[in-house]
Amino acid sequence: QKEVEQDPGPLSVPEGAIVSLNCTYSNSAFQYFMWYRQYSRKGPELLMYTYSSGNKEDGRFTAQVDKSSKYISLFIRDSQPSDSATYLCATLASGTYKYIFGTGTRLKVLA
Amino acid sequence: DSGVTQTPKHLITATGQRVTLRCSPRSGDLSVYWYQQSLDQGLQFLIQYYNGEERAKGNILERFSAQQFPDLHSELNLSSLELGDSALYFCASSVDGGNEQFFGPGTRLTVL
Numbered sequence: 001q002k003e004v005e006q007d008p009g010p011l012s013v014p015e016g017a018i019v020s021l022n023c024t025y026s027n028s029a030f031q032y033f034m035w036y037r038q039y040s041r042k043g044p045e046l047l048m049y050t051y052s053s054g055n056k057e058d059g060r061f062t063a064q065v066d067k068s069s070k071y072i073s074l075f076i077r078d079s080q081p082s083d084s085a086t087y088l089c090a091t092l093a094s095g096t097y098k099y100i101f102g103t104g105t106r107l108k109v110l111a
Numbered sequence: 112d113s114g115v116t117q118t119p120k121h122l123i124t125a126t127g128q129r130v131t132l133r134c135s136p137r138s139g140d141l142s143v144y145w146y147q148q149s150l151d152q153g154l155q156f157l158i159q160y161y162n163g164e165e166r167a168k169g170n171i172l173e174r175f176s177a178q179q180f181p182d183l184h185s186e187l188n189l190s191s192l193e194l195g196d197s198a199l200y201f202c203a204s205s206v207d208g209g210n211e212q213f214f215g216p217g218t219r220l221t222v223l
Contacts, residue, residue, distance in 0.1 A: 043201055043214035088154060097167035103153035
């Protein structure tokens with residue numbers, strides 16, 4: 001079993017929809033959680049960085065961490081065609097330096 | 112633009128050869144990470160350096176090695192290349208280990 005699981009998609013939504021992207025993880029030692037956006041053939045771009053449980057909001061993006069169920073989510077409001085990309089979740093255990101990435105969910109926002 | 116630079120952008124070589132990938136971190140970042148991304152494996156952590164010293168190792172093959180120099184740039188050396196080494200190789204940097212990472216544009220390696 002992978003330490004971080006992510007549905008590869010693709011996920012297709014109409015423009016303006018609310019998008020929900022999710023990951024599950026198995027290691028309860030993970031304390032830091034990140035979401036990256038990766039356009040085709042480009043480097044991943046950091047979107048959100050959260051520590052422990054709770055919500056964090058930045059513009060149209062909200063990251064949510066539920067440590068009790070080992071579940072992390074990224075919500076995108078008012079989705080735009082420019083949001084079409086692969087979204088990667090990543091985790092890190094406190095005191096370690098080895099980031100674990102999900103395989104990514106491919107999102108397509110249709111105009 | 113993340114501020115992390117990688118060269119070359121593309122590299123085409125033959126099996127059995129050796130190549131060197133180069134990374135310059137963002138100004139002020141002391142930590143450098145190397146990742147391999149292939150279609151079937153996703154983003155795999157290879158190795159991390161902090162201020163010139165190796166700090167964490169992931170799924171890095173013995174044929175691969177890396178180092179971080181006093182000016183903080185890093186090089187990833189891949190030797191005895193195999194077809195399966197064809198992938199995107201990313202470098203990322205952060206102020207310190209455990210903080211937000213910022214990724215470079217990657218080097219696309221094709222082994223023929």
